[in-house]
Amino acid sequence: MTTGFDTYLRTGTNLNDADIEQIVLAAKPLSLQRGEALLQHGQICRHKTFIVNGLLRIYGFGADGSEHILYFAPENNWAVEPESYHQQSPSQFTIAAVERSEVLVWTKPDFDRLLQHIPELTVLSEQLINRSHINNRQRLFSTLSATAEEKYEDFVRSFPDLLPRLPLHMIAAYLGISLKTLTRIRHAQVRR
Amino acid sequence: MTTGFDTYLRTGTNLNDADIEQIVLAAKPLSLQRGEALLQHGQICRHKTFIVNGLLRIYGFGADGSEHILYFAPENNWAVEPESYHQQSPSQFTIAAVERSEVLVWTKPDFDRLLQHIPELTVLSEQLINRSHINNRQRLFSTLSATAEEKYEDFVRSFPDLLPRLPLHMIAAYLGISLKTLTRIRHAQVRR
DNA sequence: ATGAATTATGGTCAAATGACCATAATTTCG
DNA sequence: CGAAATTATGGTCATTTGACCATAATTCAT
Incomplete structure (x- = not known):
């Protein structure tokens, strides 16, 4: 059931079995239908979420x-709206399922308690935020500097696994280009 | 001399005087001419930098x-290239002075030592990375969703103090639009 | 103060992009 | 399976944007 999460923790961190059990016990499993929202824009992000399988997106x-x-947050990733979660303020963004998904959620109080008891979990959290920060910078730079075609090619190179799971209009909405432009790019590439 | 930094720490953190002294002592002051680079792209970011006065930019x-x-990092801000600094790997980006600037730099080993001795400094570092993370998300979203004109207006609203200190071509390079487009926007606004 | 460099603006034209619409193909889910 | 919804593609046209160039205004550094 939560097997994916167990192995994620066991292989990706230095958490011991007792810690892992504690963390798993504090989680609540949740199923999301295609399109179903985990967090609506305007609501407060009260949970930290781990995607066991499926695919979520965060959008505004x-x-x-x-x-x-x-x-895009596929299986074995975390999804939160950092600003809303951190300050418990209304979220500007929405988190919803692209595919039918199985997730684990922790309330903020529960997760904070875990963080206090399990230093190694803090280490993980910091790694995650660091990675996210670096990724966002890269993404920002690419958004500023690359042409529409380069952005698409970057995306294909970076997330080959996501490509067949996403409708094109979502890829366009991720790249910051119109669906029309994306179709044109793909058309041009086929002809080469 | 380093007064600006002292008051930054005293008013923005819970650091005590002894800690502050330690931090200041470990810093090396540096002057940068207009256009001078603190970190060249391809080099490894070996320092953490605090801008006492002046203005830096990070670009690629x-x-x-x-x-x-x-x-843009004006006075009373920090500037690092996180990926390069964290992993001590070649930087994709360049950090250089827009104006003649006075900065303080700490080598990574020195700063790491401070972090170990001064827990409150870790708190500050985490605050900074959190803020930076949230700002980057906002910026990314704005870059994706806003028109060129909206981006410019956002910029004016967000950084009124930077506006007169930056040549327009840098603002354009920040917004991800051409200088021509920026001129057009400003022209249109004057006429209203 | 002055010559050199940088910066701001504008014209023109071509290219890229988006809005709107229609249609065909595919997928989803009861 | 079959109807409904979603998705992918393409056409057309207007708009936005950028590239390139010239020129005037301003700022910089000695």
Whole structure:
């Protein structure tokens, strides 16, 4: 059941079995239907989430109502809205399932308690935020500097596994280009 | 001399005077001419930097050689290239002075030593990375969702103090638009 | 103060992109 | 399986944006 999470912790951290058991016990498993939201924009992000299987996305709405995707979180990843979670303030972004997904959630109080009892979990948390920070910088730079075509090629290179799981309009919303442009790029590439 | 840094620490943290003295003693002051680089792209980021006064920028080069700016660091801010600093790997980005600047630098070993001795400094570091993370997400979302004009207006609203200190081509390089587009936007706004 | 460098603006044209619409293909789920 | 929804593609046209160039204004450093 939570097997994926167990092995994630066992292989990716220095947590011992007792710690892992504690962490797992504090989690609540949850199933999400395709399209179902875990966090609605405007709500407060009260949980930390681990995706056991499936695929979530974090997205927000532009001034004109259009969707723009900050992040795809597939299995064996975490999903939170950091600002909302950290400050317990209304979230600007929505977290929802792209595919039917199985996740584990911890309430913030529960997770904070775990962090106090298990120093190694703090180490993991910091690793995660560091990685996320570095990834965001890379992404920001790519968004600033690359052409639409380069962005798409980067995406394909970086997330070959996600490609067949995502509708093109979501990839476009992630890259910051229109669906039309994305279709054009793919068309041009086929002809080469 | 390092007064700006002292008051930054005293008013922004819970560090006590002894700690502050230790931190200041480990720092090396440095002057940078306009345009002078603190870290060249390709080099390893070996220092943590605090800007006492002046203004730095962190930028990288696109595939075509064009410059794109990730971040402006004015006085009372920190500047590092996180990935390069953390892993001591070659930096993709350059840190250079926009204005003549006075900075304080700590070598990584020295700063790590301070972190071990002064828990409160770790608290500060985590705050900084959290803030930076949240800012980057916001920026990314704005870059994805906003029009060129909205981006410029956001910038003006967010950094009114930086506006008169930056040449327009740098603001354009920060916003991810061409200088021409930025000029057009400003022209249109004047006429309203 | 002054010459050199940088910066800001504008014109013109081509290219890239998006909005809107229609349609076909595919997928989803009861 | 079959109907409904979603997804992918393409056409057309208007708009935005960028590249390239010239010029004026401003700022910089000695």
